[in-house]
Amino acid sequence: MRITKVIPFIKRDFKIFISYPISMLFSLLSIFITLFIFYFLSKVISVGEVMVKYSSDYFSFVIIGIAFSSAVSTGLNTIVSSLRNEQMKGTFEMLLTGRLSTDELLLGFLSFNTLFEVVRLILTLLFAILFFDLKLQFRYSYISVIFLIFTFLTFLSFGIISAGIILITKRGNPLAFLINQSMVLFSGVYFPYEILPKWLRVFSYMFPTTYALKGIRLNLLKGYGFSMVYKELIIMIILSLILFPLSILFFKYALKKGKKWGTITTY
Amino acid sequence: MIKIENLSKIYKIHRIFEGLNIKKEKSVTALNDVSFTIDNNKIIGLLGPNGAGKTTLLKILTNILLPENGEIEFNGIKLSQNPDYFKNNSGIVNSEERSFYWRLSVLENLRFFMGIFQDKPDEDKILEILGLLGIENIKNRPFRMLSSGMKAKIQIARVLLKLPKLLVLDEPFSNIDFNSREEIKAFLLKWVKEEDRMIIITSHHWEEIIEWIDETVLIDQGQIVGKQKKIEGKKYIRICYKSGIEKRIPLNDVKESIVIDPNFTSIEIENEMLTDIIKRLKK
Numbered sequence: 001m002r003i004t005k006v007i008p009f010i011k012r013d014f015k016i017f018i019s020y021p022i023s024m025l026f027s028l029l030s031i032f033i034t035l036f037i038f039y040f041l042s043k044v045i046s047v048g049e050v051m052v053k054y055s056s057d058y059f060s061f062v063i064i065g066i067a068f069s070s071a072v073s074t075g076l077n078t079i080v081s082s083l084r085n086e087q088m089k090g091t092f093e094m095l096l097t098g099r100l101s102t103d104e105l106l107l108g109f110l111s112f113n114t115l116f117e118v119v120r121l122i123l124t125l126l127f128a129i130l131f132f133d134l135k136l137q138f139r140y141s142y143i144s145v146i147f148l149i150f151t152f153l154t155f156l157s158f159g160i161i162s163a164g165i166i167l168i169t170k171r172g173n174p175l176a177f178l179i180n181q182s183m184v185l186f187s188g189v190y191f192p193y194e195i196l197p198k199w200l201r202v203f204s205y206m207f208p209t210t211y212a213l214k215g216i217r218l219n220l221l222k223g224y225g226f227s228m229v230y231k232e233l234i235i236m237i238i239l240s241l242i243l244f245p246l247s248i249l250f251f252k253y254a255l256k257k258g259k260k261w262g263t264i265t266t267y
Numbered sequence: 268m269i270k271i272e273n274l275s276k277i278y279k280i281h282r283i284f285e286g287l288n289i290k291k292e293k294s295v296t297a298l299n300d301v302s303f304t305i306d307n308n309k310i311i312g313l314l315g316p317n318g319a320g321k322t323t324l325l326k327i328l329t330n331i332l333l334p335e336n337g338e339i340e341f342n343g344i345k346l347s348q349n350p351d352y353f354k355n356n357s358g359i360v361n362s363e364e365r366s367f368y369w370r371l372s373v374l375e376n377l378r379f380f381m382g383i384f385q386d387k388p389d390e391d392k393i394l395e396i397l398g399l400l401g402i403e404n405i406k407n408r409p410f411r412m413l414s415s416g417m418k419a420k421i422q423i424a425r426v427l428l429k430l431p432k433l434l435v436l437d438e439p440f441s442n443i444d445f446n447s448r449e450e451i452k453a454f455l456l457k458w459v460k461e462e463d464r465m466i467i468i469t470s471h472h473w474e475e476i477i478e479w480i481d482e483t484v485l486i487d488q489g490q491i492v493g494k495q496k497k498i499e500g501k502k503y504i505r506i507c508y509k510s511g512i513e514k515r516i517p518l519n520d521v522k523e524s525i526v527i528d529p530n531f532t533s534i535e536i537e538n539e540m541l542t543d544i545i546k547r548l549k550k
Contacts, residue, residue, distance in 0.1 A: 008382025012368065012375070019370045090365035093331050097429075098383035099355050108383075259333040262278040262297075265326065 005104040006111050013112030031124050038062050039132045050194045054217040060134055064217050065189040067124040069209060071148060073183070074117040075110070075156030076176050079163045082109035093265060102252050106160060114152075137223030143233070144216045150236040151212035155179075157243035164247075164254030170263050183209050211235045269305040269328070269433065269465065274298055274337035276323050276489075297323040299489040301337070305433075307463040310456070312480035314470065320489040321469040322361075325435045328467065330354040341433070342463070358384075358431035360422045362438040369411040373397075373421055376410055377428060384429040396424045400454060416447035423451055427458075434459070436468040440475055452479050 018024060042059035055061040086092035086109075095105060128134035162175040186193060186200070187209035196204060204210045215232035218224040226233070258264030276298040298320045305311050313321050326332040328339065330346075330353040339346040339353070346353055367376050374393065381388045397403045400420050405413065413421065419439060426434060434455070440448045456479065459466050470476050477483070485493035 002386075004386075005383060008379045008388075011382075012371065012379045015375055016368060016370045089368070090363045091368065093326075093359075094366050094380070094425075095383065096331050097329050097354060097357070097359055098380070099386065100383055256333070259331065260335075262276075262323075262332060265331060 001101065001103050001107070005100055006107050009108030010111045010115070017112070017116070027120075028123070031120065031127060034066060035063070035124070035128055035132055038066070048195075050192045053222075054192065054214075055221045059128075059132065060221050061192075061217065062190055063124065063128050063132075063134060064220060065213055067121050068148065068151075068213060068216055069183060069187070069189045071117045071121045072151045072155045072209065072212070073180055074113050075152045075154075076159040076162070076179055078113040079106060079109050079156070079159040080166065080176055082113075083163045083166060096264075102255060103248065106163075106248075106251065110156070136220045139223055140219055140225045143219045143226060143229060147212050147216050147219070147229075147233060147236060150233075150240045151208055153240035153244050154208045154236065157240065157247035160247035160251045164251040167251075167254040167258040168261070168263055170266060183207060186210065188213050208236060208239050268307055268340075268342065268463075270340040271304070271324075272302050272338050272340075274301040274324070274327065274339065275335045276320070276327065276332065277335045296489050298327075298334070301486070301489070301491055303484050303491060303494065305465045305467060307465060308460055309481040310459055310466040310468065310479060312468055312470065312476050312483045313486060314483055315486035317471070318488075319486045321486055322437055324486070325359060325437050325467065325469065328353065328433065329357045329359045329435055331359070356431055357433040357435060358426035358429040359435040359437065360426050360439045362419075362441040364415065364418045364442070367410045367418070367421070367425075370409070372407050372409055373402075373413070374406040376421070377425060380425050381428045392428060393424075396427050400424055401450070415442040416444055419443045419447065420451065423455070432462075432464055434464065434466045436466060438469055438471070440470065440472075448475065452476075 039059055042057055042062070045058040047056060047058060051058065051061055055064075083092070086095060095108075098105075100108070125134070125136065129136065158175060158179055165175065182203065183189065186196070186204040187207045188194075188204070189209070193201060193204040193210055211232040215229040215236070218229050255264070275296070278295045278297055279293070301320070301324065303311075313324065315321055323332065327334050327346075330350050333350070334346070341353055341356065344352045368379070371379070377393045377397075378388075378390065381390070381393060394403060394406070397406055400423060402417060402420050402424070405417060410418070410421070419442060422439065436455075439451070443451075455466060458464065468476055468480065481496070483493075483495040484491060485495075
């Protein structure tokens with residue numbers, strides 16, 4: 001893996017991004033709009049018994065949920081959308097003729113959007129702290145960074161598998177759609193998963209974001225250290241360490257099969 | 268040198284369901300037992316109708332697709348053993364204008380492709396190649412603002428950044444005017460004669476390239492149906508129209524009933540065997 005091969009992708013995507021100044025402006029504005037909406041919504045939502053263990057107010061709870069789930073879902077969506085874009089634009093074949101390894105190609109697809117989402121996450125938390133009185137515990141905040149990295153890797157794995165499926169089947173992105181929607185419903189992005197009926201909670205336990213958001217909230221909002229969230233962290237690390245190499249292997253297999261069956265050049 | 272031996276390519280549809288037996292697979296044979304050789308410093312014309320298998324063959328040569336059967340040797344290295352060698356030493360140009368980033372300028376596009384084509388990108392090389400093609404002045408222009416001829420030249424510039432040994436041209440002249448076409452052909456003719464370079468080109472309009480190529484390979488329905496080395500000397504009828512358009516009709520195509528546009532200014536035929544045709548045309 002050569003990082004020099006990824007830099008041209010970052011420069012390219014940045015230049016394309018700034019060539020749409022209005023879209024860039026709206027992207028920043030949307031952070032404020034989200035904060036405003038949930039700030040005022042939190043004024044009419046009372047904090048129940050279940051939520052108290054995470055936070056003393058709904059605003060803090062939901063902003064952590066939205067900011068972090070948005071960042072990790074980049075891993076799920078970016079590879080697929082980049083691949084489809086390149087196919088539709090007609091540039092994908094040219095990328096295949098480049099002196100790039102599969103890993104470098106995937107990282108190239110991913111880099112700019114990931115950096116952008118990290119900036120977005122930081123800005124969301126920063127604006128929330130500065131203008132909406134969000135109170136975070138920074139003492140052990142590195143634990144949240146570790147959570148973020150491994151949750152991102154888990155979602156990225158699903159994204160890479162989804163992209164591999166596209167190379168073979170030429171179909172859209174059903175896997176990403178299913179995971180995105182289920183994450184919002186079952187993982188506790190907008191409300192604690194504990195309020196779901198028992199039979200629905202079974203699905204919550206199947207989603208990595210359930211553990212990640214729980215760990216991040218306890219860490220950033222309650223100031224819990226490693227000893228209090230290690231179970232959630234270990235689950236995330238194990239999941240990502242299993243899924244990530246498997247997803248890369250699957251994508252390489254799909255690329256080879258796509259070249260063999262000819263599905264790679266059609267969309 | 269490139270040796271293509273017994274190359275076959277079959278596109279299989281619904282193969283994903285093969286194991287489940289949900290749908291029977293359909294298959295389309297794009298290439299069937301194709302064999303020929305490309306020598307160094309030569310330009311090979313791959314001619315044939317739509318769906319003949321030309322583009323498939325070119326995509327296999329550049330490692331965009333993999334063959335079903337057969338083997339290709341590129342300077343003694345086999346595709347089955349080292350597909351990356353093919354990817355790294357070949358470059359493709361097609362008539363697809365979309366294969367660039369239209370929001371970026373010419374220079375930004377070429378910088379990006381140089382970055383992925385070369386391990387040590389050299390920005391001066393981009394300017395040098397643009398200069399050689401006579402289009403240095405458009406380097407800062409957004410790609411979307413270029414004419415088709417300019418876009419075709421940028422395609423050539425991009426592929427040259429890769430410094431390929433094998434240059435694959437898939438219908439490169441389909442959208443460009445006569446003058447730009449002749450300029451590009453002259454440039455590439457000079458380029459291919461240096462080092463161990465090769466060009467393989469496809470076209471529906473073979474009168475556009477017939478003079479330019481060293482060998483013609485005719486392909487139809489995935490099979491090689493004929494090969495023809497270049498015959499030195501004139502072997503066509505050249506018709507110059509008042510509009511400035513020049514048309515070359517190859518001798519093999521000349522039939523008794525040839526129809527000439529009444530607006531032509533001159534007809535030139537040089538071959539002793541053709542006295543009869545000249546007489547007919549004069550009538």
